[in-house]
Amino acid sequence: MAFRKYSKTEPIIFLWFMFPFVGILNALLFGSCVYGSLNIFLYSFGLSAIFIFCCYFIFRTVAILIRKRFPSNADIFRRISAMIPVFAVINILMITSIYAYYKLISFEACPAKQQNFWWAVLFACISSTTIILINEAVVNFQGWKRSITETEQLKNAYQKTKLLGLKGQVNPHFLFNCFNSLSSLISEDEQAAERFLNEMSKVHRYMLRGDDELLVTVEEELRFVQSYLHLIEARFGKAIQAAIEVPEICRNQFIPPLSIHVMLENIIYTNTASAETPLRIKITSESTCTLVINNNIHPRISKDSFDYEEGIDNLLKKYKLLNSPGIEIRETKSDRTIYLPLIKDKEVAF
Structure with a gap:
């Protein structure tokens, strides 16, 4: 001393x-x-x-x-x-x-x-x-x-997250798959195609929104996630099975925007999935109002040039700059669980 x-x-x-x-x-x-x-x-x-x-x-x-x-x-x-x-x-x-x-x-x-x-x-x-x-x-x-310095770093991390979200949105594979799914639905089921287009517009609107908020409510993020998962399920069918079970008490707390999306992209595009061996994703919460994202693991070697690990690395850095516990990732041979802390007070975080 x-x-x-x-x-x-x-x-x-x-x-x-x-x-x-x-x-x-x-x-x-x-x-x-x-x-x-x-x-x-x-x-x-x-x-x-x-x-x-x-x-x-x-x-x-x-x-x-x-x-x-x-x-x-x-x-x-x-x-x-x-x-x-x-x-x-x-x-x-x-x-x-x-x-x-x-x-x-x-x-x-x-x-x-x-x-x-x-x-x-x-x-x-x-x-x-x-x-x-x-x-x-x-x-x-x-x-x-x-x-x-930390505020500037946080703003830079936030801007990078927005850029990563934009890159994910304009990623040719993502766009091609969305339009390909939409084209198939138009010829098969016009009502389903209309809903797909509606959910697709919600996803793009959320990614490209013009506000400068560094935090959003869990409710907002989950609404976006539900729209995003609808697009994914329309493409992969029963190969991807997702469930969201987050109580209302946790939905009024805050989270950096696109946080869950970053995790979902990493899970979906770094694992294989089929109807016989589906990729199961479950979003729940603990009593401490920590979001828990769990998935089984079927790793694949991706030829996609988009770096999905970069999104997670950037999110980890952002949490370090917030007055909040860091993200925890626990992984076994068969599954991975990600713990995303929620922020109760939007003002105290900065």
């Missing part, structure tokens, strides 16, 4: 403060006597510097413990309010100890002035408070820069 840093610049701040601090403190302790000769000045300065350096680790440890108790940037005033009185007590003990320190080593060349005790304490308290404020300013500035 003692060797941890309160902030990246905290040791530099301390070193900049230590030299003038020791010089002024020695003037308060010994008066003009300490400047009587170069030897006395250097000797007293060295002794005080060693003592203050040791005390610095005590201040640092206390500061880190208080920050651990109030870690959020929003707790800055709590941290400062806790540090100032605690540091005041430590300063009193430090000045008391330094008087005893010089008495113990019998620094007779320039005896310490006991009458300046409280002036020394006041100076130490002002100095420690100044360092607290500077360190907090640096920590919060670093946190602000980090949040700006």
Whole structure:
């Protein structure tokens, strides 16, 4: 704990403060006597510097413990309010100890002035408070820069997700299969063809929607997924069997758009499926309102140039940038289960 840093610049701040601090403190302790000769000045300065350096680790440890108790940037005033009185007590003990320190080593060349005790304490308290404020300013500035960077990364990840969704939508194989299925239905069942076209328009509209929301409700995403699965089932028939069982209590929570779609594309286009060995996909939820996507595994070597693993990698990165647990993937030889955490509060996520 003692060797941890309160902030990246905290040791530099301390070193900049230590030299003038020791010089002024020695003037308060010994008066003009300490400047009587170069030897006395250097000797007293060295002794005080060693003592203050040791005390610095005590201040640092206390500061880190208080920050651990109030870690959020929003707790800055709590941290400062806790540090100032605690540091005041430590300063009193430090000045008391330094008087005893010089008495113990019998620094007779320039005896310490006991009458300046409280002036020394006041100076130490002002100095420690100044360092607290500077360190907090640096920590919060670093946190602000980090949040700006993470926000930009999140926006980039979101834009990439939209691009991946667009790529999936305009993927020639996807378009060809949709139009081919639609063409077959028109000649066989006009009513089914009309529904297919309606669901196809919903899928494309969701993928190409123009809003800039980084999160959507689970209900919105599942409506899109149902339309998407209708297109898939129209093409593959009984080879793909999908079921959605998500309770209403979870449908009002939030999820990054196209999250389930990314997972479904990966499942459908990286596995083989037939009526004899169907690909079973089930979307449920746990009591903690975590979406669970389970499927059996029939891996295939795809010649499709579209990288479906890239979509999952991008989604994993996005969840890392959200204030939410990450995506968990558990896989055995026969099946794979994906756990997608849901976000209860849309505002807290950013």
